[in-house]
Amino acid sequence: MNRNPLFSFKLMLILPALFILLLFTLYPFILNIFYSLHNLTVFNFFNPPFVGLRNYLRIFTSADVFIAVKNTLIYVVAAVTWELILGLVLSQLFSQKFPGRGILSILVLSPIALAPAVVGYMFLLLFYDLYGIIPALLRLFGFHISILGNKKVVLAAMIFIDIWEWTPFMFIILFAGMRSIPNELYEAAMTDGASSWEIFRYITLPLLTPAITVATLFRIIDAFRTFESIYVITGGGPGSATTTISILVYRSFTSGKMGISAALSVLVFILAFLITQMTHKYLFSRSVAQ
Amino acid sequence: MKKKSTLYIVLALIAVGFFNFPIIWLAVVSLKPTDLIFLAPASITFKPTIEHFVNVFLQTPFLKYISNSLLVALTSSLLTIALSFPVGYSIARYKTGGESLLFWFLSLRISPPIVFIIPIYFLFKTLNLLDQQLGLILIYQTFNVPLAVWLFRSYVQEIPLDYEEAALIDGATRLQVITKITLRLALPAVIAVFVLAFIASWNEFLFALILTITKSRTWAVGSQIFIGTYDIQWGELSAAGIVGVIPPLILAYLLRKRLIEGFTMGLLKG
Numbered sequence: 001m002n003r004n005p006l007f008s009f010k011l012m013l014i015l016p017a018l019f020i021l022l023l024f025t026l027y028p029f030i031l032n033i034f035y036s037l038h039n040l041t042v043f044n045f046f047n048p049p050f051v052g053l054r055n056y057l058r059i060f061t062s063a064d065v066f067i068a069v070k071n072t073l074i075y076v077v078a079a080v081t082w083e084l085i086l087g088l089v090l091s092q093l094f095s096q097k098f099p100g101r102g103i104l105s106i107l108v109l110s111p112i113a114l115a116p117a118v119v120g121y122m123f124l125l126l127f128y129d130l131y132g133i134i135p136a137l138l139r140l141f142g143f144h145i146s147i148l149g150n151k152k153v154v155l156a157a158m159i160f161i162d163i164w165e166w167t168p169f170m171f172i173i174l175f176a177g178m179r180s181i182p183n184e185l186y187e188a189a190m191t192d193g194a195s196s197w198e199i200f201r202y203i204t205l206p207l208l209t210p211a212i213t214v215a216t217l218f219r220i221i222d223a224f225r226t227f228e229s230i231y232v233i234t235g236g237g238p239g240s241a242t243t244t245i246s247i248l249v250y251r252s253f254t255s256g257k258m259g260i261s262a263a264l265s266v267l268v269f270i271l272a273f274l275i276t277q278m279t280h281k282y283l284f285s286r287s288v289a290q
Numbered sequence: 291m292k293k294k295s296t297l298y299i300v301l302a303l304i305a306v307g308f309f310n311f312p313i314i315w316l317a318v319v320s321l322k323p324t325d326l327i328f329l330a331p332a333s334i335t336f337k338p339t340i341e342h343f344v345n346v347f348l349q350t351p352f353l354k355y356i357s358n359s360l361l362v363a364l365t366s367s368l369l370t371i372a373l374s375f376p377v378g379y380s381i382a383r384y385k386t387g388g389e390s391l392l393f394w395f396l397s398l399r400i401s402p403p404i405v406f407i408i409p410i411y412f413l414f415k416t417l418n419l420l421d422q423q424l425g426l427i428l429i430y431q432t433f434n435v436p437l438a439v440w441l442f443r444s445y446v447q448e449i450p451l452d453y454e455e456a457a458l459i460d461g462a463t464r465l466q467v468i469t470k471i472t473l474r475l476a477l478p479a480v481i482a483v484f485v486l487a488f489i490a491s492w493n494e495f496l497f498a499l500i501l502t503i504t505k506s507r508t509w510a511v512g513s514q515i516f517i518g519t520y521d522i523q524w525g526e527l528s529a530a531g532i533v534g535v536i537p538p539l540i541l542a543y544l545l546r547k548r549l550i551e552g553f554t555m556g557l558l559k560g
Contacts, residue, residue, distance in 0.1 A: 101298075
């Protein structure tokens with residue numbers, strides 16, 4: 001193809017997209033590194049004073065950052081683990097033959113159509129202490145607890161929302177993976193008298209590993225950046241019980257501590273980049289293997 | 291055997307209930323008279339009212355927010371197609387940039403948008419793009435183009451070269467070939483990209499929250515006006531959420547045949 005006289009034509013095709021993406025991603029990224037080394041405020045963004053690594057030092061000694069990292073890790077690990085388990089259960093269920101499974105499996109996907117902000121409002125409506133349906137139902141059974149005001153359960157409530165919102169996504173990918181496993185393998189195992197647990201453990205699970213890995217990595221990346229539902233429902237509170245890294249970056253941005261916010265962004269970017277590298281390595285070693 | 295399939299249906303119905311109850315409840319509250327929302331939050335027997343929907347449109351600039359969102363989502367998804375199709379074509383046909391360019395597009399999709407908000411905010415301030423619809427249209431390209439490039443690339447790869455070569459022999463230019471032949475053959479991918487980009491832009495929250503103030507507020511951010519400091523207008527908030535779900539549902543309805551076919555074909559095969 002290099003002999004092609006249209007050598008520059010192929011570059012012309014990508015230039016407009018490349019220009020916009022570079023302007024709005026690479027340039028901001030470089031600007032972010034610059035800002036992270038300066039004491040930036042809304043009023044001095046043309047000429048912020050240089051402070052060296054002080055913003056980074058403040059991040060590493062800040063209790064807020066420690067709590068946010070801890071909350072984010074708990075959130076990501078708990079949510080993705082439950083989504084994986086429920087996704088496996090659902091795709092196993094919908095792999096069985098029963099009447100109505102076509103329409104029922106589509107109805108399971110409804111959360112995918114919703115805006116993340118609406119998911120936030122919706123669960124605010126369900127969890128709200130005074131007028132929410134869930135506290136109202138709990139009161140009927142004699143439990144007088146506040147969900148959103150209780151530091152011990154509020155993070156779990158946010159994780160529950162993530163599970164509700166994203167299990168269908170996990171289900172689609174795992175289900176597609178299960179469909180691609182050849183039927184002959186199952187038939188052979190059944191003639192050999194394998195139990196359904198053995199079939200799941202020794203046939204489905206190993207052959208599903210690529211799908212599980214892709215789905216899990218995508219979910220880790222997305223759970224890591226969750227913002228809307230927490231912002232809408234608790235804003236990171238009460239106290240800092242639901243403050244994740246995204247919420248913390250946003251909070252330091254709106255409270256004027258922009259240099260710190262920029263330094264945090266650089267760290268988040270590096271973390272996301274490392275996860276991407278892992279995904280990339282895995283995906284490409286898979287596609288080479290196939 | 292009969293017993294087993296009853297068990298499966300029951301389990302499937304439980305799953306459907308779990309994933310749909312919050313949405314149904316949102317619809318119930320949007321139709322519930324205000325006094326009942328506060329006095330009997332769990333009630334389900336009441337005379338439905340449309341007062342909340344009326345209030346949403348008459349007492350707030352929600353119609354403006356909706357039209358802003360429609361304009362931004364439509365324009366930005368069309369722009370996504372215009373920008374990404376040539377890239378997907380170039381990578382598929384000429385291997386432009388090799389694997390690393392493709393990976394670069396993917397990695398853009400993966401970095402969390404929150405890391406860009408500070409520089410983007412000041413960049414927009416400098417370019418005078420704050421609170422402008424054009425600003426949102428441009429910034430939405432950062433997450434829509436990478437996905438679109440991937441879809442277009444894999445779709446164009448599957449289209450045989452024969453059609454293009456025949457047209458080239460007949461004297462068509464490369465650009466004519468792309469717009470008149472490849473683009474048409476790739477119509478299913480174009481539709482898929484349009485739907486995905488439209489829904490992503492329609493639902494976007496973080497950039498719209500930071501980069502708009504009043505003039506170009508979108509519905510997802512604008513519906514926050516029903517959450518006051520001391521009280522929440524639950525009925526109006528729910529009605530706004532229901533209104534916001536409608537455009538993606540209409541799109542999904544228009545493409546239902548594609549969705550259901552693709553999904554049930556996999557189901558029936560087994």
